[in-house]
Amino acid sequence: MKAAIIHEPHTPLKIEEVDLDEPKAGEVRVRLVGGGVCHSDYHRIDGHSAIATLPYVMGHEGAGIVQQTGPGVSTLSPGDHVVFSLTPQCGRCRNCAAGRPNLCEGFTRGSGLMPDGTSRFSKDGIPYFAGLATFSEETVVLESSLVKVRDDMPLEKACLIGCGVMTGVGAVLNRAKVETGSAVAIFGCGGVGLNVVQGAVLASASKIIAVDKVDFKLEKAGELGATHLVNADRDDPVERVLQITDGGADYAFEVVGFPQIVRQAFESVRPGGTAVMVGVPPEGADVSVPARPLFQDRTLMGTFYGGGRPRIDFPWLIDLYMDGRLKLDELITKYRPLDEINEAFEDMNKGVTARTILTFE
Ligand SMILES: [Zn+2]
Ligand SMILES: [Zn+2]
Structure with missing residues (x-):
């Protein structure tokens, strides 16, 4: 074998x-x-x-x-x-x-x-x-x-x-519990990030802003329902998210696994907004965020495995796929x-x- x-x-x-x-x-x-x-x-x-x-x-x-x-x-x-x-x-x-x-x-x-x-x-x-x-x-x-x-x-x-679908969709729906109409930014559109995009679609987010450095991944994000695409090599992603959302996203997801991008996600949310670290951080790494913005009711949260409840969520996600609602x-x-x-x-x-x-x- x-x-x-x-x-x-x-x-x-x-x-x-x-x-x-x-x-x-x-x-x-x-x-x-x-x-x-x-x-x-x-x-x-x-x-x-x-x-x-x-x-x-x-x-x-x-x-x-x-x-x-x-x-x-x-x-x-x-x-x-x-x-x-x-x-x-x-x-x-x-x-x-x-x-x-x-x-x-x-x-x-x-x-x-x-x-x-x-x-x-x-x-x-x-x-x-x-x-x-x-x-x-x-x-x-x-x-x-x-x-x-x-x-x-x-x-x-x-x-x-x-793994990928449970983690991405679950980060949005199980962990952050994104409300209908929210503006959502996704930093990193790899295998998990694309499923954060899908989660935002399932949550009926108003704006879904995909950030990546690879155009192929941004195109994929668009195919899956992202409303705005930002190439972080060509534009400052934090500035772009603040512009598109007129002051900050309600939720921003970091789906790369680098502390500096967690910080960017945090800097992209409006007062009262939530940044979610989905990516696997390097062993031994620290995350730092600016204190004053945190003081304004912002939340920084982690999520492991998208709050997955496999016996409930897998059959549900599979039904969604079979019904054409999950790609x-x-x-x-x-x-x-x-x-x-x-x-x-x-x-x-x-x-x-x-x-x-x-x-x-
Ligand atoms: Zn995995
Ligand atoms: Zn147990």
Whole structure:
């Protein structure tokens, strides 16, 4: 079975034959149909996000078909279509009970091991670490990392729901709770930023101002419903947002992951407005904003995974797509086989793709 492995940061991924153990209690084995190539995968290669444990099986956006369930699995059966959730949810911790499963405290995350401290992936008897491991023909994950979805939803598109769409649309609707008629600015129109645009459309925002340095991404933002496009290489984005909104946006979203752009987003909102940090900040970074404007009832908030409640939000987002009210096809520039994962990252870095989907035989 083939999987894409990172051995060292700043080196290409290797496609290797690996072994996958059977699912243990509470675990499920899934055959991947589609895997979304997300910028936060690349952040593990370029060093923006640390990986504690190597070698590591990559990928966190995926959709597929259940092959086998371990003892005690009660909500899924072989043949079920599933979308992977970025976060498992224990259902018992304080945040799960409060309706914030994106912040579940029930599992230690980021170790690359299952909760019992072992890994299901190995090669020549040596354990390989993994999160969801969606850049793999098959994977074993916790039952609570999977959400069952309707059978008529194409899985090679459904994979986008699990990270990029949930994070972007959720930042607008779940976390910021943008009101109808608001003026919204979006700093950064990559895979997540384009879904912030979509969220603003779903919220019936009055003005949707897309900011990026890449014209291709701005065109995409326009296709998805942005009303104003600002190229930050040609214009000062803060000035432009203040002009277009006559004094400041009601909401501004930072979807790049750089503290100086968080500051720009904050400087773009009117008194009483809200700036939302959606992008993944570099490890150890600080954010600073000017104090006097903060004093004028402005809010700076973060959001992790768009306040996602996967069991509620995935089926809802998929219904929206099937009803023609959420765009996924427009987000997908290319389909590539797993073997071309490094080329997919090259495309991403050149800014010539919105999203690439990996497909599996
Ligand atoms: Zn992602
Ligand atoms: Zn929990």
